[in-house]
Amino acid sequence: MYYGIGKYVSENSREGFWGKAAIETISRQLQAELPGLRGFSAANIKFMRQFYEIWSVDLKSLTAVSEISDTQSLTAVSEIDILQLVESDNAIEERFDLSMFVSLGFTHHMIIVRKVGPLTERLFYIHQAVINKWSKEILTARIDDDLYNHRGELAHNFIQTIPDNRQTLKTIGMFKDEYLLDFINVEELGERDKEDIDERVIEQEIVHNVKKFIMTFGRDFAFVGNQYKLEVFGVEHFPDLIFFNRELNALVIIELKKGAFKPSYLGQLCTYLRLADDQMRKPHENPSIGIVLCKSADKKYVEYVIQDYDKPMGVATYKTSDEMPEKLKRVLPGVEDLKKLL
Known part of the structure; x- marks a missing residue:
């Protein structure tokens, strides 16, 4: 009409x-x-x-x-x-x-x-x-x-590690290369220096706002747990965040890092994926997928070092609300002013 x-x-x-x-x-x-x-x-x-x-x-x-x-x-x-x-x-x-x-x-x-x-x-x-x-x-x-x-700009090795081409397309389309975690305000997390804000603090903010995180991250995600204990040969491992994606029919492990990307993060994540596939994955599910979520990453460098890993992994970056452009910060009211208005 x-x-x-x-x-x-x-x-x-x-x-x-x-x-x-x-x-x-x-x-x-x-x-x-x-x-x-x-x-x-x-x-x-x-x-x-x-x-x-x-x-x-x-x-x-x-x-x-x-x-x-x-x-x-x-x-x-x-x-x-x-x-x-x-x-x-x-x-x-x-x-x-x-x-x-x-x-x-x-x-x-x-x-x-x-x-x-x-x-x-x-x-x-x-x-x-x-x-x-x-x-x-x-x-x-x-x-x-x-x-x-x-879309589709995430640095990854999905094409080499996921044999089913349709599943590859779905996986590539599911993740972004950068996420705005605007519900995390580092300036409100305490009277500490920003350099002292570690991954655990950000992780707890995500857990406390898991609904908002899932809506930001994409569709069909279900929260499984954080600091999920996986043990092998007496050695304990604790992946930061574990989700299940219904469309991909796969576990998704997210490893949070406060700084720039390092190649060692991929080795750590690859270990978590192997443990998750051995101990958590159901027979009807697809292999687990891993995402390193860090503050910054050079895409070409990541693509170079990730290609030899045999587990499906990608590297994305994130921003928090304290990184809002200064121009917008000056225009918008402060947190306390907003609370008073509400």
Whole structure:
């Protein structure tokens, strides 16, 4: 309906005989004739026009593409194809699903159209918003985080270590190269120097805010435990965080590091993955996946040193709320001011 109204308004206001005040007049008349009618303010009607004008040509081409792609099979995918699918915008366009498009609420569409330009990015956020059931606040945050340009950029060895190509694609698409853990405010963790904030402090903040962490990290994650004891030959090991991902059907072990990436972290994580596969993994589950989450990492260096490990691992970085740009810090009220307002 909104698309149709947008088309009608566009055709008459852009090329027709309507004057500048026509939309405001129509809005007032609708609200006068239909008391209580919502969603037809002048601003919303103008957005319906914008919605139509942005999507009209694209929808025609996308529905044609989707009909062709439905007849194609992706059962045989090579390693080169996987890289192309992850990096190619055409892959997103070919996955277009009209039912998914129309199932997304119009408010969500408004956010995407206002904040996102290129077609492939719009399709990406529509797909993610639907499958992850994002609220409008989460959608806005993910767009502001520039999730689209962080997809598939995680430094990893998944292609070499996961034999099933479909599983490889799913795994690559599940993780980002950088995460904003904005619920962790290092400045509020005590009167200590920031250098003294160790991994355990950050880990506890994640555990206390595990719901927010899962929503940040991705979809279909279930929390298993932290500092989970794994023992072999009398030696005890304690992985920082363990999750289970339903879509990947695999345990995900996250090792937190407060500083820059070091190659030794991969050896430690590889040991945890072997123990988890031996002691925790169920017969029907896929091999466990490991993620090193550190403050900084050189992607090319990580890709160089990670290639000889036989366990699926990746390295991502994170930021906390204290790293907000100074320009934003000056504009936003402080924590105490916010508490008073609330």
